[in-house]
Amino acid sequence: xxxxxxxxxxxxxxxxxxxxxxxxxxxxxxxxxxxxxxxxxxxxxxxxxxxxxxxxxxxxxxxxxxxxxxxxxxxxxxxxxxxxxxxxxxxxxxxxxxxxxxxxxxxxxxxxxxxxxxxxxxxxxxxxxxxxxxxxxxxxxxxxxxxxxxxxxxxxxx
Amino acid sequence: xxxxxxxxxxxxxxxxxxxxxxxxxxxxxxxxxxxxxxxxxxxxxxxxxxxxxxxxxxxxxxxxxxxxxxxxxxxxxxxxxxxxxxxxxxxxxxxxxxxxxxxxxxxxxxxxxxxxxxxxxxxxxxxxxxxxxxxxxxxxxxxxxxxxxxxxxxxxxxxxxxxxxxxxxxxxxxxxxxxxxxxxxxxxxxxxxxxxxxxxxxxxxxxxxxxxxxxxxxxxxxxxxxxxxxxxxxxxxxxxxxxxxxxxxxxxxxxxxxxxxxxxxxxxxxxxxxxxxxxxxxxxxxxxxxxxxxxxxxxxxxxxxxxxxxxxxxxxxxxxxxxxxxxxxxxxxxxxxxxxxxxxxxxxxxxxxxxxxxxxxxxxxxxxxxxxxxxxxxxxxxxxxxxxxxxxxxxxxxxxxxxxxxxxxxxxxxxxxxxxxxxxxxxxxxxxxxxxxxxxxxxxxxxxxxxxxxxxxxxxxxxxxxxxxxxxxxxxxxxxxxxxxxxxxxxxxxxxxxxxxxxxxxxxxxxxxxxxxxxxxxxxxxxxxxxxxxxxxx
Numbered sequence: 001x002x003x004x005x006x007x008x009x010x011x012x013x014x015x016x017x018x019x020x021x022x023x024x025x026x027x028x029x030x031x032x033x034x035x036x037x038x039x040x041x042x043x044x045x046x047x048x049x050x051x052x053x054x055x056x057x058x059x060x061x062x063x064x065x066x067x068x069x070x071x072x073x074x075x076x077x078x079x080x081x082x083x084x085x086x087x088x089x090x091x092x093x094x095x096x097x098x099x100x101x102x103x104x105x106x107x108x109x110x111x112x113x114x115x116x117x118x119x120x121x122x123x124x125x126x127x128x129x130x131x132x133x134x135x136x137x138x139x140x141x142x143x144x145x146x147x148x149x150x151x152x153x154x155x156x157x158x
Numbered sequence: 159x160x161x162x163x164x165x166x167x168x169x170x171x172x173x174x175x176x177x178x179x180x181x182x183x184x185x186x187x188x189x190x191x192x193x194x195x196x197x198x199x200x201x202x203x204x205x206x207x208x209x210x211x212x213x214x215x216x217x218x219x220x221x222x223x224x225x226x227x228x229x230x231x232x233x234x235x236x237x238x239x240x241x242x243x244x245x246x247x248x249x250x251x252x253x254x255x256x257x258x259x260x261x262x263x264x265x266x267x268x269x270x271x272x273x274x275x276x277x278x279x280x281x282x283x284x285x286x287x288x289x290x291x292x293x294x295x296x297x298x299x300x301x302x303x304x305x306x307x308x309x310x311x312x313x314x315x316x317x318x319x320x321x322x323x324x325x326x327x328x329x330x331x332x333x334x335x336x337x338x339x340x341x342x343x344x345x346x347x348x349x350x351x352x353x354x355x356x357x358x359x360x361x362x363x364x365x366x367x368x369x370x371x372x373x374x375x376x377x378x379x380x381x382x383x384x385x386x387x388x389x390x391x392x393x394x395x396x397x398x399x400x401x402x403x404x405x406x407x408x409x410x411x412x413x414x415x416x417x418x419x420x421x422x423x424x425x426x427x428x429x430x431x432x433x434x435x436x437x438x439x440x441x442x443x444x445x446x447x448x449x450x451x452x453x454x455x456x457x458x459x460x461x462x463x464x465x466x467x468x469x470x471x472x473x474x475x476x477x478x479x480x481x482x483x484x485x486x487x488x489x490x491x492x493x494x495x496x497x498x499x500x501x502x503x504x505x506x507x508x509x510x511x512x513x514x515x516x517x518x519x520x521x522x523x524x525x526x527x528x529x530x531x532x533x534x535x536x537x538x539x540x541x542x543x544x545x546x547x548x549x550x551x552x553x554x555x556x557x558x559x560x561x562x563x564x565x566x567x568x569x570x571x572x573x574x575x576x577x578x579x580x581x582x583x584x585x586x587x588x589x590x591x592x593x594x595x596x597x598x599x600x601x602x603x604x605x606x607x608x609x610x611x612x613x614x615x616x617x618x619x620x621x622x623x624x625x626x627x628x629x630x631x632x633x634x635x636x637x638x639x640x641x642x643x644x645x646x647x648x649x650x651x652x653x654x655x656x657x658x659x660x661x662x663x664x665x666x667x668x669x670x671x672x673x674x675x676x677x678x679x680x681x682x683x684x685x686x687x688x689x690x691x692x693x694x695x696x
Contacts, residue, residue, distance in 0.1 A: 010337065018277060025278050055464065062461035068282045068302065071337050 002031065002078050003057045004153045007046040007064060008071040011037065015069045019046060022067065028052065028060050032085075032128070032150035043071065049083075049128075049151045076155050083153035086125045087134065088113075090144040093120055097141050104137050119144065161289040162320040164327050165253070166191040168296035171329045174224050176200060176215065176580055177253075178208035180235075182228020184255025184268060187320040189226070200580070200609055203601035205232050207573035209239015209310075210599075213248045214577025217560055218535065218585070220374060222304050223577065226253045230268030233314070234275065238567055241279040243310045245564025246395060247372055249303040250310040251296075252280075259287065259316045272314050281309035289322040293329050301333040306340025307459040308372050340458060344475030344483060352430070352454045352471050353487040359428035359452070361496045362388050365411060367440075368395030368563065369433015369457065369477050378481035379432075380404075385485065387493045388430075389500055391419040393440045394548055396433070397559040402552045408500055412440040414545045414695065418503035423447060425499075432456040433477045436466040437564070456480055513690035517663050519543070519618055522687055523550040523590070526616065526673050532556050534586035535578045539571035539595035542624035545695040547590055558585075569598030575613045576606050583612075586677070590616045593643055594623045600647075603656040606682055614677060615684045620691040621645055628694045649686045659683040 009015045016035055023030050031049040038045050050060055057075075064070050093101055105112060105122055108130065114121035124134050128151050135146070159167075165188055169177070176198040181189050192199055202208045205227045212223030223243075227236050233254040243250045256262065257269045273283045282302050284295045292315075299311040356362055370379055379399055383390050383406050391411045392399050400407040409416040411423055423429065423441075429451055436444050436455075444467035447453065455462075455469035456477065463472040473480060512518040523546055527536055532554045538547035538561040553559050560578065562570040575589035591599070596617045606613060623641040630638055653660035661676045661683060663669060676685045 014273070017274070021277055055468070059461065059465060062465075066459070066461050068335070068338050 001054065001057060002049060002051045003060075004076050004078065004081050004083065004151070005046075005048040005050065005060065005064065006074040006153065007048060008038070008073075009044050009046060010069045010071065011042050011044045012069060015044070016046070018067060018069060019048075019064070022063055023050075023060075026059070026063060028056060034150040034152050047150070047152050049153075074155065076153075081153040081155050083128060083151050084125055085128045085131045085149055085151050086123070087131045087146065087148040089122045089124070089134070089138060089146050091120050091122065091138055092118055092142045092144055094118065101138070101141060104134075108134050108137070110134065159324050159327050160187070160191070160320065161292055161315070161322050161324060162187040162191040163194075164289070164292045164324045165296065165315065165320070166195050166197070167327060168293060168329065169197055169224065170195055172222070172296070172300045174222075177224045177226050178202055178211040178215075178577070179226035180205050180208060180228065180232055182232045182255060182268065184229035184257060184317050185226060185232070185253075187317065188253070188255070188315070200605065202573070202605050205235035206239045206569070207599060207602050207605075209236050209243060209250065209252065210567075210570050210573035211577035211580070212250050213239070213243050213246075214537070214560060214574035215581040216248050216250060216577075217371070217574075218558065218578040218581035222249045222251050222300055224251050224253070227255070228268065229255045229257055229272070230270045232268075233272040234270055237276060237279070240276055240310045240312065242562050242565040242567040242570060244279045244281070246368060246562065247308045248310070249308040251299050251303050252310055252312045254312065254314050255320070256285070256314045256316040258318045260318070262316065273312065276312050279310070280312045281307075283312040283314065285314045286316065286319050289319050289324045292324065293327060297330045298333050298335060302338065306338070306342075341460070341474045342458065342476040342479055344456065344473045344480040346483065348471055348473045349480060349483050350487065352473065353484055353489060355428055355452045355454065355471065356386070357489045357491060359491065361426045362428040362430065362491070362493065363422045363426040364388050364390050364430045364432060365392065365423065365434055366390060366396040366399045366432050367393040367434025370396060370399045373433065373458070373477040375433075375476075375478035375481055378478050378485070382481050382485055386489075386491055387497065389422055389493070389497060391422050393434045393437070393563070394561065395563040397548060397551070398553040398557060401555045401557070406497075408504070410548055413442055414439065414548060416549065417506060418500055421503050422500055426451055428452045428454070430454045430456065431469075432480070433458075435462045438466075441466070510694070510696075512693050516688045516690040517666060517669070519546045519687070519689050519693060520550045521666070522663070522669065522673075523547055524552060525670055526588070526590075527551040527553065529673050529677055530554075530557070530588060531586045533584070534588065535560060535575070537561065537571045537575040537578065537587065537589045539589070539591035540566045540568045541592040541595060542628065542693070542695050543590055543592040543595070543618045545625070546618075568595040571595060572599040572602050572606075572615060575615070576602060576609070576611050579611050579613050580609070587613045588616065588677070589613060590618065592624055593617055593619045593621065597643070597647075600652065603658060607656055607658070612682055614679070614682065616687060617649060617684065618687050618689045619649070620689040620693070622691045624691065624693075625695070627691065628696065631694070632696070649684060653684045661685040664688045
């Protein structure tokens with residue numbers, strides 16, 4: 001089972017370490033973790049995706065709530081939320097595979113954001129399973145480097 | 159006013175009577191400021207024991223215990239003390255010095271990342287970055303430590319902050335933390351639900367833990383169970399919630415517990431866990447305790463409810479409040495047949511056999527505790543001595559029983575006992591150790607003598623680390639690796655070195671009288687009790 005936690009925390013030094021440490025210490029999984037500021041400079045939001053059995057997922061919420069730097073937690077299932085991940089991929093290309101790559105980029109609604117004679121930088125912003133698919137598709141063609149944000153999510157509109 | 163003077167003032171505002179600590183250059187300014195107050199400063203012999211003494215003080219007084227150490231090695235030595243308090247939810251405020259703010263992160267002399275190192279064993283921690291934050295931070299720290307689920311809070315203060323001038327000192331009257339609002343009052347609908355289940359129950363049991371003491375609910379518990387005549391069992395941390403001889407007390411549960419208590423847990427149709435966390439030593443197979451029964455789990459920490467077993471009715475709140483609310487709901491149940499049934503288990507003799515070559519530790523502990531005063535404090539260390547103490551100590555109505563339950567920290571008993579006696583000099587305090595834990599803490603005899611603290615210390619001596627030896631006997635074919643302590647130090651000489659009265663018991667002859675002499679000794683006394691190494695707890 002997967003669950004998404006949107007955790008509002010006090011924007012203080014060391015809070016990320018406390019939250020990450022809690023997951024490590026109690027053996028909880030972090031499938032992805034993204035941190036960013038909010039409209040309130042005193043508050044940051046961490047979006048954490050975790051997986052585990054029901055009791056574990058409930059413990060994650062309770063243990064997070066015990067942390068004195070945690071202000072509020074919202075949890076939801078994957079299907080209750082709109083989730084996105086931004087990923088940058090650098091691939092090596094040559095004449096023979098250039099077209100294949102362009103087709104994949106087109107089909108996946110990705111974008112080429114930088115290019116040289118033998119490298120391309122591709123950007124994709126999509127659902128996590130689609131970014132994973134993108135990696136699978138390009139894997140054959142030689143990926144040089146990947147940078148990704150991890151999943152960001154918000155619950156669907158009421 | 160400097161930062162260190164402000165810190166001392168904060169402790170005065172919190173009515174702190176005593177701090178346990180050890181100086182170093184990073185905290186000397188603070189001790190200097192404390193010297194201008196009436197707060198007693200107790201110099202321990204190693205920092206870990208400052209934590210344990212503060213713990214013994216906190217448990218006896220029901221208020222926050224305070225310890226103060228220097229940066230780096232001083233703070234790191236305290237870590238086991240902090241972890242021990244955290245595991246048993248004991249409220250402490252631990253103040254550590256830190257290198258100059260400018261030097262933090264540069265691997266300076268005696269620098270350690272103390273807030274980082276203690277993160278998983280404190281309820282909260284602060285690294286003070288601005289001298290003007292001191293009053294707010296101290297106010298918050300004392301509040302956090304002693305509310306909700308109690309626990310240790312650490313304040314790390316760099317030297318330059320201690321020396322800096324504070325703009326103005328105003329101690330906040332209230333704490334305003336948007337992230338911390340512990341629930342103390344239980345949800346009334348949940349309480350009603352629990353009580354209507356109790357109305358239907360034929361075989362109810364209440365299992366209590368250390369939470370009863372922390373919430374000060376001993377009286378309320380007793381009134382409740384006596385009103386409805388519900389049998390009570392308890393965890394190790396719950397020893398003394400009812401006197402050992404109370405007709406409704408069926409003893410300690412768990413793999414070190416007694417038959418009657420464990421049978422009560424298995425056979426009941428309704429189990430009310432209150433202030434107990436269903437820990438692995440208390441409940442071996444948490445999932446099976448749900449079979450054929452209603453489980454009500456009451457705890458002030460919502461994360462404990464459902465952590466190890468999913469209850470039928472969860473209630474978040476403080477035990478004292480919840481007993482008061484539960485008692486309001488009138489109902490009548492008849493538990494007499496159930497109580498008769500459980501009493502039968504009490505009559506069964508213990509299957510344990512002890513050697514007759516030395517002192518029988520079970521009988522010794524029984525007699526020792528029976529001879530202790532009503533309001534006495536019995537502190538058990540960790541190991542076989544602890545298990546024997548849990549099973550055989552007779553705790554009276556106003557007596558207390560302390561031990562390191564969650565962490566199982568050897569060497570806890572003597573410093574904890576010193577702290578307990580300092581908290582309340584009118585209580586008789588006895589520490590019972592094995593020869594392993596004793597040697598981890600015997601340096602505190604010096605603190606005890608210098609501070610004129612009158613405690614009695616028993617060493618159950620078998621020249622082995624008994625509990626591990628026992629494990630090797632049962633599980634490792636009697637290969638006794640790393641467990642032989644041997645016959646040093648000679649305890650009579652050691653007692654003489656510290657001017658402590660020495661008593662010795664090698665066999666059962668005149669045991670009653672020797673125990674009385676020992677307890678009646680004017681001033682601190684050490685009693686060496688020879689126990690056969692083949693004696694076991696199982």
